[in-house]
Amino acid sequence: MSETGRILIEKLDIYAYHGFFSEEEKLGQRFLLDLVLYVDLRAAAASDRLSDTLDYGRAVAIVTEAFTARRYHLLEGAARAVAMAVLDAFPLVAGVEVTLRKPAPPIPATLGSVGIRLGFRRGD
Template identity: 30%
Template sequence: MGERDFVDADKLILRGLQFFGFHGVKTEEKKLGQKFLVDVDAWLDLSVSGQTDSIRDTISYTDIYRIAKEVVEGPSKNLLESVAHLIANTTLLQFPQISAIRVKIGKPHVAVPGPLEYLGVEII
């Protein structure tokens, strides 16, 4: 499924979440830790909550935020791919009304020879 499959669909949007974690292949990353940037898009039907104005008819942003925080600040992983998949899978299992999810994770502090905003992964 590509992004174009969801263009006209409703979604919850979480942008610029910042957490400190110990993920990476290098020993220094696991020992010292670093900041991670997380964006999440969760596709689900928001028409009922739009009409009822009730939190019971949607998913709270804070619930998805909590999952991302627990994963990033939780046990160390070697790859960002693993971190992103764990956030996505945990969210989908806890909230079956979500039809698709996109998780983007960036590492702004990486050892590369040149300036950059961040390096990362995005999974759908």
């Protein structure tokens, strides 16, 4: 499949209990997720039918469920779980990029956030 489109889900704000430190497990914190879903959007662009693309609301629900289903010590593990859930749920998605940020990490510094960005392709 050629890369003929991207679906964007940006600044999805989810409260969860991920992190290495015990206070993160007890108190939880906000996380911000950005996703780029690589999808051939030509059919949807031509037909203007939801059946030719993917339902953004369903995608958000699947991402939220995957992200909160268990506790992860590392952002990398949580991001991988999200990516695998998207690829499992949506055969049209050829690849997914997940950006995951902690806006208030337990780090003694003034900063906007810390985070990671991981990319996954179907079949990798």
